[in-house]
Amino acid sequence: MGRVTSDGTVGKALEVLDQVAAYGRPVRFSELLAESDFPKPTLYRFVQTLTNQQMLAYDPERQTYSPGVRLVRLAHAAWEQSTLAPVARPHIDALSKAVGETVHLAQLDHAQVLYIDKRNAGQPVEMYSQAGKVGPAYCTGVGKVMLAFLDPASAATVIEQQSFHAFTAHTLDSADALRAELADIRQNGYGFDREEHEPGIICVAMPILTDAGRVLGALSVTSTTSRTNLAGLEAFVPILQETAHKITRDAQNWSFPDYNTKETTGI
């Protein structure tokens, strides 16, 4: 678990915050302590401070900690300002309506795929996904297309960090297999998920690149093997490409108003 560069006290506190978030359920202090490098009083004080600050929530009943509501407020601002979501929104609305299947918008965050937005079309697979959720990069359509177009140095670093857990029989199970697949994707300009993450779930994915070729994010259309097949999904490539280009265009022109009232308007 290589630490980034631990910037002082703040970095350490945020490390603890991450630790709590990683559990995916409320945790007791002792559980954190067992997994932590910090001595007991140090960890204790971090948890106290974070709780004071509403970055953690404490349940006195169960004596557990979980990520706090303040994060929800902060994340709204992050989502609106630091992700592709606001620019992409109208385009993925249109895409979703046109293809009638579930659409995902994702960005790369460290070595993982971070889902930024999603549209469920008509009668979708009840698949459980949401904005803010993270997934593996090596076995999702969006993950692979982003890796494929990442600069070689960064790509190498990210590939290094993949775990290659075999979710299904089709999951790519080694760095070499992944690298071969990425070369393929670079060739075509888009990629598939061939039931590599979940059985029965397939998708076609398109990178969103700047004119200079830098990766901004990725788009995908997801379906099931019972409704269609890879050839069927491939038919969506032109509209995906067009949507990606529109997002690129808008992202590059994206500029913030000189003055934006801080007043909360609308809901």
Add this chain to the structure above:
Amino acid sequence: MGRVTSDGTVGKALEVLDQVAAYGRPVRFSELLAESDFPKPTLYRFVQTLTNQQMLAYDPERQTYSPGVRLVRLAHAAWEQSTLAPVARPHIDALSKAVGETVHLAQLDHAQVLYIDKRNAGQPVEMYSQAGKVGPAYCTGVGKVMLAFLDPASAATVIEQQSFHAFTAHTLDSADALRAELADIRQNGYGFDREEHEPGIICVAMPILTDAGRVLGALSVTSTTSRTNLAGLEAFVPILQETAHKITRDAQNWSFPDYNTKETTGI
């Protein structure tokens, strides 16, 4: 802007994070400095640290900072674990389908309403576009019903902090007017927004209370004066009440599995 109790370095850094988020647009260092109590190098180092930690994102092009993607990841965990959203989800899905109008789920966060989830009658879930957004408590349906059933001491504190900005001609413009309205709401068990926040927008709201009467959150059904009127919305009271009760029941039984794999399953 009264500081809570400023817990050391971490508290100060988070104060800066809040400051950036409050802008609602990317900000320059100098703008932050002008508004900040911190000396230049101190503020500079906080911004540096937060950026390193991906809590802020730096745009070298424009030389601006905005809340970072790490928050989106963390907030997902917060939303899943520390809010009513996961328990309420199936119930507001059903409610939304039944009433065919926009449904909101909110909680009280400090003196503000924090929107936790929402369903658009036509289009489904659009995650943090609304969730995470904050609004005034004194002029929204959900805000007023939560205040009405808050314990008197907390309610007084919150009322104290309202600004009573007149968004529309119908906005309650004083603490006294608000207190009278709250008494009314306590009487009825539910409340309305009579175009108090936005012209043409009306809603009926229902508190979500524990059996002991503690406020957990609130639900509302929103519509427009062109489509219906208050009497029309009042027809939704029984189903809103039923939904609120179901959420209460589930929230009280809510318990986390003993062991939950950390593996990312599904998307």
Add this chain to the structure above:
DNA sequence: TAAACCGGTTTCATTATTTGAAACTCGGTT
């Protein structure tokens, strides 16, 4: 052309905060 200016960045001695071993509290065992 020089001088002042401005936003951003770095230095470094001073100061205040963090740190963690140890010790303590409080329920619940043994």
Add this chain to the structure above:
DNA sequence: AACCGAGTTTCAAATAATGAAACCGGTTTA
């Protein structure tokens, strides 16, 4: 009555944060 484990507090030593001042590179002003 002694023990145990989870959580909490103490306090001197170690460390990290602090901020006045100075610096840098680009732009405007005199």
